[in-house]
Amino acid sequence: MTRTRTNPAQPITPGAAARYWRATRARDPRADGTFVLAVRSTHIYCRPSCPARRPLRRNVTFFRTREEAERQGYRPCLRCRPNEISGPVGLVQRAVDLLAQSTDESLRLRQLAQTLGATQSTLRRAFLQVTGLKPRELAEALRLKRFKALMRAGKSITDALYETGYGSSSRVYERSNAQLGMTPATYRKGGLGMKLGYTIAKSPLGKVLVAATERGVSAVYLGDDESKLVAELGEEYPRAEIAAASNGFERWVKEVLSRVEGQPPHFELPLDLQATAFQRRVWKELQRIPRGRTRTYAQVARSLGQPKAVRAVARACATNPVSIVVPCHRVIREDGALAGYRWGLSRKEQLLASERSAT
Ligand SMILES: [Zn+2]
Structure with missing residues (x-):
């Protein structure tokens, strides 16, 4: 992490300064966060996109970070507020705050962008860049996170659904099936209420543990020590009901074993997973x-x-x-x-x- 930080001791080359000045004159918002410009005559520093009148070039000094500008005695401009987080990170942070507060399930990207004063495509790009998720996915993840917290705190499903703004229980079932691989009823911390059967088979690679619910495969582990494999399963699903059994999923185990041997898939294995x-x-x-x-x-x-x-x-x-x-x-x-x-x-x-x- 520290390696990607700009070294403050590194002087700004004339070439970089020329680039910064071009960005300043263009009020280029893409340059925000990459440097600040400080105005010697006013002792104020700005972000490149500041809407205020451009100062004379000879009065301008560039700094890579606002901290450096402040160390040199410059104060942040009140119009462009360069001391507040900006760029994609700031945008996403403000969007997340809005999403976290909202219980409105249908909060649209368009609305969100409008409230934040950004275009939809800027917002979408910022989300992908910062969180790796599309805005809708992140909103859903936030909602599910709150939902899970309420469930863990002992709320009933109905209350948790109501408080997280889900329209109907069928919808949350739909979504949590797709996103968690678990229904809300079984989703309690660590898979409480989840029934997990496992079986251990021999393969050319040693022992293979396959664990599944009635809905799909939840774990495939490889190793030599059976008790270690079972212990790992217990760590992954600490509150699930785990028992040695393969009733009903022998077919899945056979399929896993055939793939361990390098064979092509015979059918798509259903999965039952917790995942972001x-x-x-x-x-x-x-x-x-x-x-x-x-x-x-x-x-x-x-x-x-x-x-x-x-x-x-x-x-x-x-x-x-x-x-x-x-x-x-x-x-x-x-x-x-x-x-x-x-x-x-x-x-x-x-x-x-x-x-x-x-x-
Ligand atoms: Zn400014």
Whole structure:
């Protein structure tokens, strides 16, 4: 993090100063947050887009941060308020405040943009850049977060629905099914009320634990030690009712095992997962990587339309609870190295090799 910070000791080159002056004359809002201009005659500093009259070039000094300007004794302009957070981060912050307060389910992007004095496309871009989510997804995530907090605090579903502004219970069921993979009734902290059956099978890669609810697969773990695998499941779903059983999902287990051996999928495995909207997008994208092939974290980020989200993509891969089904083993480092794998690098290697030979 600190590495990306501008080094304040670094002087501003004449070339940069010329660029800053052009942006200042154009009142370019895209330059906001990249530098401030300080006016020697008034001891005031402004953001590049300040609507006030342009000062004379010879009176202007540039600083990369407002802190530097303030250290030199300049005060923030009252018109453009350069000391308040601006740019995409500030915009998203204000939008999130509005969304968090609103119980209006139908709060539209257009309204939101109007209230914030931004265009819809600016707002959409800012959301993607800062949070990795579209405004609607973030609004939904915020609402679900509040909903979950109310449930945890012991509110009834009806009260929680009412207080988070959901129109009807059927809608929240619909959405939480899509977004959490769990219905509100089972969504209590750690999957309380969730019935999870698991079974452990042998495979060429060692033991495979498959856990599922009646709605879909919730975990696929690889390892050598059965008790360790069961313990991990308990950590992922601490309050679920967990029992050794595979009644009703033998077919899913068989399918997982065949994929462990590198075989092509026979049908789409239903999943029952807790995930953020972003994790879900990444996991879907991973499912598009052909068997035996690899992508880098950066390539996945690019195909999501968020080239800067490389680290977030890596995190989403690392937290994937259903290995094999969501093939995070097909993601590698930029330099071609395999990078990490929750279940061990040799398993990753072996998985890719068997997929290639079965292709
Ligand atoms: Zn100003």
